[in-house]
Amino acid sequence: MQNPLTEQFSAPLTFNWTLSYRCNFVCSHCYSRDEQCAELSTAELKQIVDRLVVHQVPFINFGGGEPLLCDNLFEIAQYARDKGLNVSMNTNGWLLDETAAGRIKDAGFRSVGLSIDSAEAALHDDFRNQPGSWHKAVAALDALTQAGVRSTMSSVISRINYRNFHQLLDLARQHKVSQVYLHNFKCSGRGFKNREDLDLNPQEWKDFYLEALQVKETTKDLLLSFDDPVIASLPGYVDNSLVKGSSCGKLSLHLRPNGDMTPCGFIPLVVGNILRDDFEEVWYNSPILNKMRNKEAKGKCQGCGAYEECLGGCTARAFATTGDLSQPDPHCWK
Amino acid sequence: MKTLQRNPDIVWRVEKRRQQALLARLEAGEDISEEGTVILLLSGMMHQLNLLGGHIWILCDGQRTLAAIVDILHQEFAVERAELEADVQEFVDDLLQRGWLNYAKSTD
Numbered sequence: 001m002q003n004p005l006t007e008q009f010s011a012p013l014t015f016n017w018t019l020s021y022r023c024n025f026v027c028s029h030c031y032s033r034d035e036q037c038a039e040l041s042t043a044e045l046k047q048i049v050d051r052l053v054v055h056q057v058p059f060i061n062f063g064g065g066e067p068l069l070c071d072n073l074f075e076i077a078q079y080a081r082d083k084g085l086n087v088s089m090n091t092n093g094w095l096l097d098e099t100a101a102g103r104i105k106d107a108g109f110r111s112v113g114l115s116i117d118s119a120e121a122a123l124h125d126d127f128r129n130q131p132g133s134w135h136k137a138v139a140a141l142d143a144l145t146q147a148g149v150r151s152t153m154s155s156v157i158s159r160i161n162y163r164n165f166h167q168l169l170d171l172a173r174q175h176k177v178s179q180v181y182l183h184n185f186k187c188s189g190r191g192f193k194n195r196e197d198l199d200l201n202p203q204e205w206k207d208f209y210l211e212a213l214q215v216k217e218t219t220k221d222l223l224l225s226f227d228d229p230v231i232a233s234l235p236g237y238v239d240n241s242l243v244k245g246s247s248c249g250k251l252s253l254h255l256r257p258n259g260d261m262t263p264c265g266f267i268p269l270v271v272g273n274i275l276r277d278d279f280e281e282v283w284y285n286s287p288i289l290n291k292m293r294n295k296e297a298k299g300k301c302q303g304c305g306a307y308e309e310c311l312g313g314c315t316a317r318a319f320a321t322t323g324d325l326s327q328p329d330p331h332c333w334k
Numbered sequence: 335m336k337t338l339q340r341n342p343d344i345v346w347r348v349e350k351r352r353q354q355a356l357l358a359r360l361e362a363g364e365d366i367s368e369e370g371t372v373i374l375l376l377s378g379m380m381h382q383l384n385l386l387g388g389h390i391w392i393l394c395d396g397q398r399t400l401a402a403i404v405d406i407l408h409q410e411f412a413v414e415r416a417e418l419e420a421d422v423q424e425f426v427d428d429l430l431q432r433g434w435l436n437y438a439k440s441t442d
Binding site: 010013056058059223 | 345347348349350351352373375377378
């Protein structure tokens with residue numbers, strides 16, 4: 001019983017929630033390091049949770065900024081958990097010691113993702129511009145395991161790791177990680193500034209995905225996930241998602257620290273404010289969201305046989321490089 | 335008597351607007367049996383249940399037996415009880431096999 005349902009989703013399945021843009025790292029690829037935004041009070045954050053409950057949003061994923069810098073993170077997480085939401089977060093792990101892991105467990109987090117971009121400590125530390133960060137992140141994985149919290153690993157694929165991502169999988173196995181997300185590189189924020197040094201060219205992306213998909217096929221002890229819609233243009237690729245193209249604005253939205261909603265963290269277009277605006281009006285009628293849901297093929301996408309599968313690839317990347325949501329994904333190899 | 339309950343690891347949601355639209359189409363005599371109204375999220379995958387399947391899913395709250403569920407549906411759908419029971423049994427068996435439902439406890 002599967003058929004496309006996207007346009008009828010009554011609300012996003014996930015809110016990617018940035019409580020604060022504050023961060024203790026200055027990562028080379030970060031989309032948000034230069035962002036500044038007012039932050040809400042704990043009472044207002046709880047109001048947001050209440051609204052998510054009303055609209056039956058099942059998942060919250062805290063990101064940032066570094067969520068563990070927020071004093072009210074655990075209070076908000078537990079409040080959301082008590083209301084039936086599934087709560088997770090992504091962290092750089094710097095502050096995730098045994099005590100924090102215990103608090104994460106107590107707050108009811110469903111899982112915690114650690115950002116680790118290389119199996120080599122020096123490469124990771126250099127990419128994250130933070131000496132010692134690799135060891136802290138790996139120790140954080142172990143602290144989560146000790147506390148009984150499911151851990152995942154998030155690795156942004158770039159020039160520093162695309163040839164040896166196998167080592168990242170081995171690292172994950174060693175530290176009892178259940179799932180590895182190999183994130184595609186987004187050229188937003190510092191990622192845009194450092195694009196020349198970090199991003200792969202389209203042919204390299206194609207070669208990477210062909211190999212990574214083969215590894216995924218044969219890997220049974222570890223869940224391997226990609227979130228890149230451009231993969232759908234690979235011949236024979238079978239997509240199990242209900243959504244074609246980018247999931248942003250279809251399955252998920254991003255919340256900025258002041259309650260503003262954007263399609264995703266990488267697209268800085270505000271579609272409304274969750275505390276001030278009628279959510280259903282925004283969700284169903286936002287011109288920006290509807291444009292993303294009903295993209296028109298432009299440029300080389302016009303007449304491309306794969307367009308029906310990939311819908312132009314990653315909308316955020318297209319927007320970051322051209323200012324147009326409907327332009328082709330610059331990672332596209334076709 | 336064994337009651338049916340949903341696997342607590344499955345996150346699910348009724349798509350209310352779509353449900354309303356489908357009910358209107360059903361009233362108009364359309365076949366909506368392949369259209370989803372309840373979405374289930376499990377291990378990173380999404381699945382959908384149609385109107386009847388979604389109704390059964392909601393009723394599997396750990397308090398009702400299969401017979402009790404059939405009784406409720408029989409009041410709402412104009413079909414013979416035996417036919418309805420067979421359909422519900424087949425659907426429930428499929429979900430039990432998938433591990434999406436299980437028997438909660440004996441209330442004997």
